[in-house]
Amino acid sequence: MSRGGSGGRTRVKTSRGRTPQSNRWLERQLNDPYVRRAKAEGYRSRAAYKLIELNERFGFLKNTKRVVDLGIAPGGWTQVVQKLVKNASIVGIDLLPVDPIEGVTIFELDFMDDSAPHLLSEALGGAPDLVLSDMAANTVGHPQTDHLRTMGLVEAAVDFACDVLRPGGGFVAKVLAGGADDTLVATLKRNFTSVKHAKPPASRKESSEWYVVAQGFKGRVERVEEQVPVG
Template sequence: MAKRNSSGRGQRDLKVRVKSARGRKLSSTRWLERQLNDPYVRRAKAEGYRGRAAFKILELDDKYRFLVPGARVVDLGCAPGGWCQVAVKRVNALGDRTDKARGRVIGVDLQEVEPIAGAEIHQLDFLDDGADDTVKAWLGGEADVVMSDMAAASSGHKQTDHLRIIALCEAAAEFAFDVLAPGGTFVAKVLAGGAETGLQTTLKQRFEKVVNLKPPASRSDSSEKFVVATGFRGRTEE
């Protein structure tokens, strides 16, 4: 609901307050209140994205320009699909821009994901043996971008959760090493906390440039950040 302010210069949105309900935990009430007041949640609904996380990859790509027309993209842990939606538009996967190269978007997840126009969604565990070869077969070659917004299930213990998400990010990076074409880009969510040092070292060895940043769409009270590694040097012999 909007209310005219006292200066008479128009209207402004009032913050939504959620009343506690019987059987609802205080943490749930706070989460609901935050969702209702989150401008990115409102924008996602208005613009047809499946979640506010879509704006994180939009902001990262606005800065580093890795989702270019014609790019072949793999989205790991793609549910609910917001990142795929962004990639489809930016790499021209639907071929809407006839003057631009047409890209490909492959989304994989452990769970079923509702279809997304322009993206090929597969139910797959990327940790399975041979998953990299399977994805390259679907793509018809190597990928230009591997991206991941995955997060391990929360245990409620901050240090444990940090280690879990770093391990997941490391696994995603290893997958990227197997499927990326030289010059490719790896983008993934990590949590600040110290254990990511080894991951950063490995990425710097395998990519020309590695940066870490927190896009505006990331909530200020979240410890998440994103690593963007560009200029993949290519696979090395073991």
């Protein structure tokens, strides 16, 4: 399947069963130090190191006891939480099937389903200290549409976090194209004492993904509906 290249780089041989794009992806995986490290350290994906690096910078896992993992598949972020936070209660949800993780409640369900927020809160048994979201919409090949679909998930995750977090809690989510838009940032700043954007080293340079880290949840902010005069 592969052979050694210059400088020890693994090169993938062409195959009738793979497209050039598949070959490039496979070659990148074989030569990615984070992929090799994840395999050696028992993490299910290289994404685990994105969370590790973000936590090293922002420390949001400190004093965390209850965690919700949105878009949990394949489970790398939850593995990090379990390793760094002993006896943490964790619930997760994803459209994709996820191999069981001992001690973790996992729902195979669309987070946008009306029943999802209640199921997650009920399974956790108390207000979470941290809501994580690595959700991204399935791409359709149209950049603007893909961006809007993913940011729609982020907005839903923010709404959920603001409904369920305990005061002082945190929210970490994947966003795209340099960060959250102005409206979303304004919502986060209204609800959290600190809102930062970051691109951890484990996030590939060519990737458009960034992460937003919101800390110090202020508690539920009452939403005042605008009264429209009748008549």
